[in-house]
Amino acid sequence: MYKALIVDDEKAVQxxxxxxxxxxxxxxxxxxxxxxxxxxxxxxxxxxxxxxxxDMQMPVMNGIDFLKNAKKEFPDAMYIVISGYxxxxxxxxxIRLGAIDYILKPIMEEELNASIKKAVSLLNxxxxxxADTEEQSISAGEVAAIIxxxxxxxxxxxxxxxxxxxxxxxxxxxxxxxxKGNYNIGIYExxxxxxxxxxxxxxxxxxxxxxxxxxxxxxxxSNYFSKAFRxxxxxxxxxxxxxxxxxx
Numbered sequence: 001m002y003k004a005l006i007v008d009d010e011k012a013v014q015x016x017x018x019x020x021x022x023x024x025x026x027x028x029x030x031x032x033x034x035x036x037x038x039x040x041x042x043x044x045x046x047x048x049x050x051x052x053x054x055d056m057q058m059p060v061m062n063g064i065d066f067l068k069n070a071k072k073e074f075p076d077a078m079y080i081v082i083s084g085y086x087x088x089x090x091x092x093x094x095i096r097l098g099a100i101d102y103i104l105k106p107i108m109e110e111e112l113n114a115s116i117k118k119a120v121s122l123l124n125x126x127x128x129x130x131a132d133t134e135e136q137s138i139s140a141g142e143v144a145a146i147i148x149x150x151x152x153x154x155x156x157x158x159x160x161x162x163x164x165x166x167x168x169x170x171x172x173x174x175x176x177x178x179x180k181g182n183y184n185i186g187i188y189e190x191x192x193x194x195x196x197x198x199x200x201x202x203x204x205x206x207x208x209x210x211x212x213x214x215x216x217x218x219x220x221x222s223n224y225f226s227k228a229f230r231x232x233x234x235x236x237x238x239x240x241x242x243x244x245x246x247x248x
Contacts, residue, residue, distance in 0.1 A: 002123065003047055004031035007040035007066060008055035008082060013105060015171070017053055017082070020109040026120045037061025037069075044070055044077075051078045051119045054099070064097065071098040078119035082107070140170050140178040147179060147187065155194040156218035161187065196232045199225075203237055206246045210237050 004023070006014050014033050023030060032047055034040040037054075038061045044052070052070065056063035067079060081094040084105040094102050100122060101115040147164055165172045179187050195217045202213045214225035230236050235243070 002026070002028045002051060002120065003049040004028050004051040004053070005034060005040065005043055005047060005049040006031045006053045007034045007037060007043075007058070007063070008053065009035045009058045010055065011171075013055065013082065013107065016107040017112065019170075020107060020112050021116055022113050023116075026113075026116050028116070028120070037063065037066030040066050041069055041073075044074055048074070049077060050123055051080065051116065053080050053082050056081060056083045056094070064093075067094070067097045067099065078122055080115045080119060140174060141182060143170060143175060144179040144182050147175065148183065148190065151187075151191055151194055155191060155198065156216060158218070159187070159191055192228065192232065196229065199229055199237070200233075200240070203240055204244060204246055206241070213237070 004021075006017050008014055008017075018031055018033075021028070021031070028051065031053075032043055032049065034043045036058045040052070040054070041061075043049070054063045054067055058066075063081065063083075067081075070077070071079065075098075079099045081099045081102045082105060083094075083102065101118055103111050103115055143164055147161075150164075151159065161172045161175065164170075165175060170178075176187055179185075179190075183190065185193065199213060199217055202208055202216065203210075210226070211222045214222040217225065219225035219228070226236050226238075229240070233240065
């Protein structure tokens with residue numbers, strides 16, 4: 001597998017490149033990220049990437065200086081410049097410094113993958129990349145469904161939305177918005193809903209202690225569980241049992 005690195009200070013661009021690139025198709029691992037040229041050089045020395053995407057305008061060390069230094073240390077890597085400037089002289093200068101391609105922001109999927117294919121073809125002219133099945137991009141709606149299924153099965157675990165955000169390259173805010181749009185409820189409100197429904201089911205079994213139920217639902221403090229239950233249903237777990245004539 002080849003390695004790739006994205007050197008860009010714009011998180012949105014990093015996400016777009018990661019999301020739109022057909023990495024599996026071209027036998028490339030998920031790209032590593034750096035937010036400026038200095039970080040990029042450190043990453044180059046540590047990871048030895050084969051393909052490097054470079055933004056020109058970055059803090060600390062800009063793309064031109066990064067490209068000059070990186071090309072000296074790693075002459076065999078393929079460098080692809082990403083820029084918001086549609087200027088021929090800018091592109092010409094990048095090519096002169098050793099870049100193999102120059103793509104404009106906003107990132108377009110077809111253009112990005114054409115550059116990736118070009119880089120891989122230069123790295124290995126004999127590689128057959130047309131026979132591979134192209135990987136399917138997963139939509140935010142599909143990720144929302146995955147999150148919902150995860151909550152249904154793991155409601156007693158602490159939900160780390162960042163796990164899904166990092167894995168599927170959507171921001172946490174965007175995933176939260178899509179989830180609410182699809183299910184008419186916020187992600188963490190849904191976690192609470194699932195826990196509270198399960199709490200009622202467990203409370204109907206008089207042999208189960210409230211402390212055990214609290215632990216089973218993922219609460220580390222039974223008082224906090226009781227407070228959450230009361231806020232949700234307007235009564236404490238003990239009152240719920242009393243109303244349903246459930247006795248330990």
